[in-house]
Amino acid sequence: MRFSANLGFLWADRPLTDAVRAAATAGFDAVECHWPYDTPAQDVAAVLRETGLPMLGLNTRRGNVAAGENGLSALPGREDEARAAIDEAIAYAIAIGTRNVHVMAGFVQGEHAQDTFLANLGHACRQARPEGITILIEPLNDYDAPGYFLQTTTQAEALIDQLGAPNLRLMFDCYHVQLMEGNLTRRLTRLLPKIGHIQFASVPDRGAPDRGEVNFAHVFAHIAELGWTAPLGAEYRPQGPTETTLDWLATLR
Ligand SMILES: O=C(O)C(=O)[C@H](O)CO
Numbered sequence: 001m002r003f004s005a006n007l008g009f010l011w012a013d014r015p016l017t018d019a020v021r022a023a024a025t026a027g028f029d030a031v032e033c034h035w036p037y038d039t040p041a042q043d044v045a046a047v048l049r050e051t052g053l054p055m056l057g058l059n060t061r062r063g064n065v066a067a068g069e070n071g072l073s074a075l076p077g078r079e080d081e082a083r084a085a086i087d088e089a090i091a092y093a094i095a096i097g098t099r100n101v102h103v104m105a106g107f108v109q110g111e112h113a114q115d116t117f118l119a120n121l122g123h124a125c126r127q128a129r130p131e132g133i134t135i136l137i138e139p140l141n142d143y144d145a146p147g148y149f150l151q152t153t154t155q156a157e158a159l160i161d162q163l164g165a166p167n168l169r170l171m172f173d174c175y176h177v178q179l180m181e182g183n184l185t186r187r188l189t190r191l192l193p194k195i196g197h198i199q200f201a202s203v204p205d206r207g208a209p210d211r212g213e214v215n216f217a218h219v220f221a222h223i224a225e226l227g228w229t230a231p232l233g234a235e236y237r238p239q240g241p242t243e244t245t246l247d248w249l250a251t252l253r
């Protein structure tokens, strides 16, 4: 099994470029991030070349973070900002060779929000497709992100089917899915053709995967049996310095 360090959480206390180096030293096969926009893309591209690690994914900006926003793409009336964030994310992804862009929906509910999200996702998929980039949507659990538009894989699957874009896929984060829907291995099997990236953290505390209610040795073996070979995203909150939380990397590999 190969693993990607999510630098939104792992080594998040370091500049992004140093975090990439730390992930390489620790033996990760890839990296991914949340919002890299404060770091010039050419610096990130340079450190990816230096370490040989690919950056698997990045997120669109959240909007007004101080006001509690967590994405713009399902917010009716915010289409111009949402599309600017999508275009920015795709341009950054092209500059650093990243193949996945997670389009964040935001805190909103209702049919109008669904139409808005679909329209903005259509824009994202059209812009990304000629560049070989996949657009990801990720259900977030209602405990950490109450009121987030996209909360379940069932909802995400319906959106993917409705839009019918070949480069729209599901970000299957085992942490969120376990909290909202459970049934991880059956769900992974059924949804596999629609999955673009897989992430994990312990449940319920979002720590390293060698603790908590999910047996990740079993889940990772199942994912390998399904034929999935891309690195899995370690998106957990280290309790202490990241290096002290990496025993799982040897045991679950
Ligand atoms: O929160 C998550 O699980 C994510 O993957 C997002 O990228 C950050 O909100």
Ligand SMILES: [Mg+2]
Residues within 6 Å of the ligand: 138, 173, 199, 235
């Ligand atoms: Mg995630």
